[in-house]
Amino acid sequence: MRFSNLINLVCLMLASLAIGASAAILEVRPNGKLSTLKSAINLAQAGDTIRLSAGTYREHDLQINKSVTIEGISQPTLDADGKGMILDITASGVTIRGLRFIGVPVSFVKENAAILLNSVKDCIVSDNSFRDNFFAIYAANSSRCSISGNEIIGNAKMLTNAGNGIHLWYCQKMAIENNLIKGHRDGIYFEFVTKSSIIGNHSQQNLRYGLHFMYSDSCLYERNNFEGNGAGVAVMYTNHVEMINNVFCDSWGGAAYGLLLKDIKDSRVVENRFERNSIGIHIEGSDHIQIERNELVDNGWAMRIMANCLDNNVSSNDFIDNSFQVATNSRQTNSTFSENYWSTYQGFDLDKDGFGDVPFRPVNLYSLLVESNPPTLVLLRSLLIDALDLAERIIPTLTPETLVDAKPRMRPKV
Numbered sequence: 001m002r003f004s005n006l007i008n009l010v011c012l013m014l015a016s017l018a019i020g021a022s023a024a025i026l027e028v029r030p031n032g033k034l035s036t037l038k039s040a041i042n043l044a045q046a047g048d049t050i051r052l053s054a055g056t057y058r059e060h061d062l063q064i065n066k067s068v069t070i071e072g073i074s075q076p077t078l079d080a081d082g083k084g085m086i087l088d089i090t091a092s093g094v095t096i097r098g099l100r101f102i103g104v105p106v107s108f109v110k111e112n113a114a115i116l117l118n119s120v121k122d123c124i125v126s127d128n129s130f131r132d133n134f135f136a137i138y139a140a141n142s143s144r145c146s147i148s149g150n151e152i153i154g155n156a157k158m159l160t161n162a163g164n165g166i167h168l169w170y171c172q173k174m175a176i177e178n179n180l181i182k183g184h185r186d187g188i189y190f191e192f193v194t195k196s197s198i199i200g201n202h203s204q205q206n207l208r209y210g211l212h213f214m215y216s217d218s219c220l221y222e223r224n225n226f227e228g229n230g231a232g233v234a235v236m237y238t239n240h241v242e243m244i245n246n247v248f249c250d251s252w253g254g255a256a257y258g259l260l261l262k263d264i265k266d267s268r269v270v271e272n273r274f275e276r277n278s279i280g281i282h283i284e285g286s287d288h289i290q291i292e293r294n295e296l297v298d299n300g301w302a303m304r305i306m307a308n309c310l311d312n313n314v315s316s317n318d319f320i321d322n323s324f325q326v327a328t329n330s331r332q333t334n335s336t337f338s339e340n341y342w343s344t345y346q347g348f349d350l351d352k353d354g355f356g357d358v359p360f361r362p363v364n365l366y367s368l369l370v371e372s373n374p375p376t377l378v379l380l381r382s383l384l385i386d387a388l389d390l391a392e393r394i395i396p397t398l399t400p401e402t403l404v405d406a407k408p409r410m411r412p413k414v
Contacts, residue, residue, distance in 0.1 A: 023047040030055040037062060037070070037078065044068050046091075052076040052099065060084040067093035072100070075129060078114075079103045086114045092121040097128060104133035106161045113138035113163075117145055125150065135163035136184070139171050146175045154183035156207050164189040165206070168196070176201060186212040187229065194218050204228050210248075213238060221246065232258040232277065241267040249275040258299070261286045268292070274299060280322070283309050292316050293413070301327050310334045318412040319343060319362070326362040326403065333403040337362065341409040349410050360408040 026040045026048060034040045037059055040050045046067045054074035061084045064070075068091075080086050080103040087096065101114035113135035117123055120142045127149040130136040136152040139145060147166060156162030165181035167189045168174060174196040181187035187203030188211045190196070198221035203210035210226030211233040213219070220242040226232040232248040235241055241264060248258030257279035259269070268290045274280035280299040283289065287310040294317045296302040302322035305312070312335035319325045320343045339355065340362075347356035 023049070025049045025051060027051050027053070028057075029053045030057070041066075041068070060086055062087050064089040064094055065091050067091050069095040070097075070099070071095070072098035072128075075100050077102060080105070080114070080133075085112045085116055088116045088118060089120055089123060090118050092123065094120065095124040095126075097124070097126045100129040100131070101133060101136070102131045104135070106134050106163070108161075111135055111138050111163065111167070113167075116140070117142045120145065124148075130154075130165075133163070135167055136165050136181075138164075138167045138169075139174065140169045141171065142168075143172045143174070145171075146177070147179065148175065148177040150179045152179060152181045152184070156184050159185055159207055162207055164212075165203070168193045172196065175199070180204075181210075182206065186210075187226075188212070190214065190216040190219070192216065197221070199223055201225070202227070206230065209234050213241070217241075220244070225249075226251075226258070231256045231260065234260040234262070235264055235267075236260070236262040238264045239266050243267070243269045244271055246272045247275070248272065248277060248280070251277045253278055257282045260284075261289060264289070269294060273297070274302070279304055281305075283312065285309065287311055289313070290315075294318070295320070295413075297321060300324065304328070305333070305335060307333065312336070313338070315339050316409075316413075317341070318414075320412060328363055328403060335403075337403065337405040339407050339409055340405050341412045342405070343412075345408050345410075347408065354410055356408040356410060360405045361403065362405060363403050 026034060026044055028034045028037055028040045028050060037057055041062060044050055049069040052072045054076050056077040056079055058079045058081050060080040064087055075098055077100040078086050082103055082105045085104055086101055104112050104114050114130050114133045115125055115137045117139040121144050123145040125137055125147045130152040132155050137147055152165040162185035164186045165184040166176060170192045172194045176188060176198045178200040181203045182205050184206050186209045187206040188198060190213045193216040195218050200223045202225045204227040206229045208230045210229040213235045215237050217238055218240045222244040225247045228250045232251045251258055258274040258277040259281045261283045263285040266288045271293045273295045275297045277299045279301045280296045281303045283305045285308050289312040291314045297320045299322045301324045302319050304327045307329055315338045318341045325342060342360050342362060345356060345360045347358035350357055
C-alpha cells in the first residue's frame with residue numbers, strides 16, 4: 001500500500017472513531033427532563049439516537065433535518081391529534097423504528113403523512129405501526145430508502161377522502177418489504193419510480209388497488225399477497241417490470257381484476273396465483289409480455305387480452321375452473337398461447353407425450369357474446385349456451401381463428 005493511501009485510511013478511521021465517540025443517546029420520557037420529541041430533536045446532533053419511552057406524545061409537524069435515529073421502547077405513540085403531519089424528514093441517513101403513528105387528518109390541499117421522506121437518501125422506516133392516518137408513509141424525490149416491517153392500517157370509507165398506505169413519487173432504488181397495508185385508497189402507490197422493489201408485502205382490503213403502479217420502469221415485485229382489494233394491481237405506462245410469485249385473490253366487482261396490464265412493454269408475469277377474481281389478468285395495449293407458469297383458478301374470466309396487444313407469450317400456465325378461460329374483442333390475435341393446461345380441454349393424448357393431440361381454442365362463442373352484449377351473462381350454465389359452444393368447437397366460425405393453443409398440456413403443474 002502506498003504511504004499516502006495509508007495516511008488517508010488512518011484519517012478515515014480516526015474520523016469514524018471521533019464520530020462514534022461523540023454520538024449521544026437522548027432519552028425522552030413523558031415526565032422526564034426531555035418530555036417531547038421536538039425538544040430532543042432540537043438538542044440532537046447528526047449521528048445521535050433519540051429513544052422514546054412508552055407513552056403518548058401529542059406532536060405534529062416535526063422537522064427532521066439531521067441524520068438521527070429515532071427509536072421507540074415498547075412502541076410509544078406519536079399522535080398528530082388531527083392537526084397535521086407528524087415527521088417531515090429532509091435529512092438523509094435518518095432511521096425511524098418501533099413507533100406508533102396516529103391522528104394525521106385528511107387534507108384536500110396537501111398530502112398529510114405520518115412520515116414524509118422529502119428529497120432524502122439512505123433512510124430507514126422499519127417496524128412501526130400506523131393507525132387511521134391520511135397517508136402513512138409518503139416519499140418524494142428520494143432514493144435508496146428502505147420501508148420494511150411496518151403495520152399500516154386505515155379506516156378509509158370513500159375514495160374522495162382517502163390517502164395511500166405507502167406512496168412513492170419520483171423515487172429510485174427504493175425497497176418496500178414485508179409490510180402489512182390495509183384499509184387505505186391504494187395500499188402501495190408508485191409514480192415515476194425506477195429500479196425499486198416491492199417484496200413480501202400483504203396489501204388487503206384497500207378501496208382501490210392493492211398496488212397502483214404508473215410510469216415506473218425497471219422494478220420488481222415479488223412474493224406479495226394482494227387480497228380483497230377493490231382491484232388487485234394496476235401496472236400502467238411502464239416498461240421492464242418483473243412480477244414474480246405473487247398472489248392475487250378475491251377482487252370482485254364489475255371492473256375488478258387481479259392484475260391490469262395497460263400500455264406496458266417488455267415485462268414478465270411469472271409463477272403467480274390468480275384466484276377468485278372477476279378477471280384474473282386484463283391486458284390492454286401491452287407488448288412483449290412473458291406470462292409463464294402462473295395458476296389462474298376460480299376466476300370469472302381467467303384472462304382478457306385485447307386485440308391491441310402485440311407479441312405476448314402465454315405459456316405453461318394452468319387455467320383451472322374459470323367461468324371463461326380467455327376473452328378478447330377481435331377474431332385476430334397477435335399473441336401466442338402454448339403448452340398451457342386448460343381444465344375445459346376435452347382432447348386426447350394418443351402418443352402419451354403429456355400434450356393434447358388436438359389444438360384447444362380457449363375463447364368460446366359465449367364469451368364473445370358476453371363481450372358484445374353483457375346482459376347475456378345471465379345465460380351462464382344454460383343448455384342453450386352449451387349447445388352453441390359445442391357447435392362452435394366443431395365448426396369454428398366466430399371465435400378467433402388465430403387464438404389457439406396448439407399443444408395444450410394434459411395435466412396441471414401440481
